[in-house]
Amino acid sequence: MRLLILGGTTEANALARQVVGWAELEPILSLAGRTQNPAESPIPFRTGGFGGVDGLKAYLTDNKIDVVVDATHPFAAQMSAHAADACRDLNLPLALFTRAAWRPVPGDRWFSVSDMSEAASALGIKARRVFLTVGGLQLAAFAAAPQHHYLVRTIDPPQAAAALSDHKLILARGPFSAEDEVALMRGARIEVLVTKNSGGKATAAKLAAARQLGIDVIMVERPKPEEVLAFEKLDDVMSWILGHRPAP
Ligand SMILES: NC(=O)c1ccc[n+]([C@@H]2O[C@H](COP(=O)([O-])OP(=O)(O)OC[C@H]3O[C@@H](n4cnc5c(N)ncnc54)[C@H](OP(=O)(O)O)[C@@H]3O)[C@@H](O)[C@H]2O)c1
16 A cells, blocks of 8 residues: 655654554655755655646546545645645545644743744834744745844754844754753843744753743644644554555
8 A cells, every 4th residue: 555645744654654664654755955964764655746636636547546644734734725626636545644733831922923923023112032943934034024033943044033133043953951941041041932833752851941031932723734644643643544455
């Protein structure tokens, strides 16, 4: 049975490791190709966009894919929408393998917004020292709020950072410890953290650090998910995949 895993996440990598060794599974991992040094894949992989819904449908047909798991990031809304459309049109089983959103706990000072431009406005008129951890692609939205100083952290050098007049860039890949996040934020005299509600453990320490330091958090909430079967546990998505094996 040929399984396509749409990846680019910790979840996709965990699933890729899990499917190794099942004789009846022929898995392939698909990456967008955004990260310069992606984690090594334990299964065959392909890189790059499919070319929209039609390109994805052609790929699924040409490669005789039987089952698709969308394990893309919760903010990769376009890829998820394309997967939902293509699988519906081709009548292929599709499941989402994702992580729960972060939820505030007592002591948190979160302000929820729905996109980056709302996040930039929510920083306010008065100049603040901002820790910006929203990835590299949407930094340009903060050019609309040039009064602030931005400490920008990304995995790869972002092209859009130049749009921010007053900024400092740190290149780093999680996981991060709460202790290190407190030291970083304290050292940079950070007053507000901006983050996407990505969920997961690898980058959650910044939230604990913000709580400890009494710092405001502008939380960019997730786009609405596709209405497809969703799993948050590796064992559950694995059972679902194995349940699609053809009868012997
Ligand atoms: N957005 C985030 O915050 C974030 C964070 C961490 C990791 N990622 C990962 O980075 C990748 C790109 O994210 P994005 O937000 O730019 O996605 P997106 O906006 O949903 O997708 C844009 C386009 O990139 C291509 N693409 C995305 N994921 C792909 C995959 N796994 N395999 C092949 N093509 C893919 C597709 O191109 P075509 O239309 O040509 O098929 C898609 O239409 C995803 O794999 C995602 O899991 C994203």
